[in-house]
Amino acid sequence: MSEIKHQKPRCFYGTFTRKGQNQEVSHYCPGCGHGVAHNLIAEAIDDLGVQDRVVFCSPVGCSVFAYYYFDVGNVQCAHGRAPAVATAIRRSLRDAIVISYQGDGDLAGIGLSNIVHAANRGENISVFFINNAVYGMTGGQMAPTTLLNQQTLTTPRGRNAANDGYPIRMVEMINTLEAPAYIERVSLADGPRVIKARRAIRKALQYQTEGRGFSFVEILSPCPINWKKTPVEARQWIINELEKTFPVSNLRDIPEKEKTPPPGKIAPTVPSEEQILKMFKIGEEETKASAPPKNIQDQGIKIAGFGGQGLLSAGTLLANCAIEEGLNTTWLPSYGPEMRGGTANASVNISRDIIGSPIIAHPNVLVALNIPSLDAFEDNVEPGGIIFVNSSLINRKVKRTDVKAVYVPASDMAAKIGVPAVANVIIMTIYAKMSGVFSTETLAKLIPKSLKNKKNLLDANLQAIEAGKNFYEENCRGEI
Ligand SMILES: Cc1ncc(C[n+]2csc(CCOP(=O)(O)OP(=O)(O)O)c2C)c(N)n1
Numbered sequence: 001m002s003e004i005k006h007q008k009p010r011c012f013y014g015t016f017t018r019k020g021q022n023q024e025v026s027h028y029c030p031g032c033g034h035g036v037a038h039n040l041i042a043e044a045i046d047d048l049g050v051q052d053r054v055v056f057c058s059p060v061g062c063s064v065f066a067y068y069y070f071d072v073g074n075v076q077c078a079h080g081r082a083p084a085v086a087t088a089i090r091r092s093l094r095d096a097i098v099i100s101y102q103g104d105g106d107l108a109g110i111g112l113s114n115i116v117h118a119a120n121r122g123e124n125i126s127v128f129f130i131n132n133a134v135y136g137m138t139g140g141q142m143a144p145t146t147l148l149n150q151q152t153l154t155t156p157r158g159r160n161a162a163n164d165g166y167p168i169r170m171v172e173m174i175n176t177l178e179a180p181a182y183i184e185r186v187s188l189a190d191g192p193r194v195i196k197a198r199r200a201i202r203k204a205l206q207y208q209t210e211g212r213g214f215s216f217v218e219i220l221s222p223c224p225i226n227w228k229k230t231p232v233e234a235r236q237w238i239i240n241e242l243e244k245t246f247p248v249s250n251l252r253d254i255p256e257k258e259k260t261p262p263p264g265k266i267a268p269t270v271p272s273e274e275q276i277l278k279m280f281k282i283g284e285e286e287t288k289a290s291a292p293p294k295n296i297q298d299q300g301i302k303i304a305g306f307g308g309q310g311l312l313s314a315g316t317l318l319a320n321c322a323i324e325e326g327l328n329t330t331w332l333p334s335y336g337p338e339m340r341g342g343t344a345n346a347s348v349n350i351s352r353d354i355i356g357s358p359i360i361a362h363p364n365v366l367v368a369l370n371i372p373s374l375d376a377f378e379d380n381v382e383p384g385g386i387i388f389v390n391s392s393l394i395n396r397k398v399k400r401t402d403v404k405a406v407y408v409p410a411s412d413m414a415a416k417i418g419v420p421a422v423a424n425v426i427i428m429t430i431y432a433k434m435s436g437v438f439s440t441e442t443l444a445k446l447i448p449k450s451l452k453n454k455k456n457l458l459d460a461n462l463q464a465i466e467a468g469k470n471f472y473e474e475n476c477r478g479e480i
């Protein structure tokens with residue numbers, strides 16, 4: 001009986017069943033390098049006997065359908081983000097063999113920062129980088145790795161350094177980083193080269209099983225259809241042209257014992273249950289509700305104003321008051337593109353029930369600290385809601401007639417106290433008195449905690465609470 005020397009890798013599916021026409025054949029073009037690279041990876045997985053442990057992070061690009069071929073775990077990642085996804089899998093599934101398989105548009109274009117940082121952290125993953133010098137799937141546009149003078153859909157006269165920059169050499173760039181364990185560029189241009197590629201792929205996976213850290217294998221791969229060449233011409237072009245800019249070579253191969261410490265073996269990054277409880281202060285006395293939940297209506301509060309008006313910390317103070325009263329809460333900050341002086345807002349939900357989303361499209365309470373905030377959010381307030389207007393800075397009236405407007409000269413009152421940022425505390429005190437969601441005693445109790453290293457402002461904050469209470473007594477009592 002004759003011995004079978006070569007057969008379809010076991011970790012490929014028996015049939016490549018896909019949606020649509022021609023279901024059971026490969027979706028790659030004739031002569032494409034992706035199929036060869038897949039085969040080499042599949043053989044290595046078989047050889048190492050790790051099929052059950054492999055999680056394949058497939059990219060956006062022609063190889064997006066890798067999950068139709070590999071009978072392993074698969075996550076189809078957002079464009080360029082496979083190294084970040086692979087990192088998460090690496091750190092949460094200790095036994096997984098994690099592959100990040102990416103094209104040049106995916107890895108060196110849209111996801112460049114992802115791969116650099118994963119390499120720099122020395123994640124114990126194997127990256128297979130298919131460099132075919134074009135964006136294949138979308139029809140052959142210029143990629144970061146397109147050669148100078150190479151004609152593509154978007155460089156019909158050839159890539160020109162002055163307009164388009166130079167080809168990016170990824171293995172050389174990764175080789176500037178300290179952490180990676182293994183870096184090699186290989187080619188699929190002919191048989192001997194494919195055998196070397198096979199070895200490199202196998203080594204990258206083998207090293208991962210040994211916990212050596214980050215491996216990066218760049219694979220020069222034909223894309224005959226977009227290069228407008230026959231499969232044979234495409235392979236010749238790799239040797240004649242592509243390999244000149246991207247020389248095939250092993251740039252790094254660090255023996256295990258020389259890696260100190262091997263990044264794959266550093267301290268556990270998944271926190272223990274005890275650490276998680278501590279992180280979120282679960283079970284600590286100070287976060288325990290001091291009162292049973294109040295019977296309140298759900299509150300969706302938006303505090304909006306200039307960055308620097310203290311509205312984001314006012315939001316956290318509000319949320320902490322709710323927690324103190326035994327209620328559920330969320331706090332979601334939103335910053336404008338500018339920093340100090342730009343617009344910002346904080347959304348705070350408060351409820352007796354579990355809160356599904358921190359987003360508040362229609363607040364029932366709006367605190368508008370400046371005109372742009374009133375302009376932006378007035379129309380979104382729920383009918384029957386309240387708008388607190390900082391009338392020191394807003395010289396117009398609320399246009400809506402189906403909401404309650406409370407005009408508080410909060411900035412002027414805060415200026416009298418001597419600390420402009422306490423304007424929020426004045427309004428929050430009035431809100432607390434009107435709504436009954438939390439008491440002003442709770443507010444006063446939590447203020448020292450919220451001030452952290454600004455304890456000198458404690459007195460001003462307590463004065464602000466008194467000013468808010470007085471304002472409520474004089475202007476709002478009995479209105480709600
Ligand atoms: C966020 C996002 N931007 C752009 C696209 C369009 N797109 C799909 S595939 C692709 C290029 C893929 O090229 P490459 O990574 O080189 O892989 P190849 O197809 O050559 O294997 C682009 C730009 C997309 N799907 N998603």
Ligand code: SF4
Nearest residue numbers: 028029032062136223
């Ligand atoms: S377009 Fe290029 S990379 Fe994509 S399947 Fe066809 S030959 Fe392969």
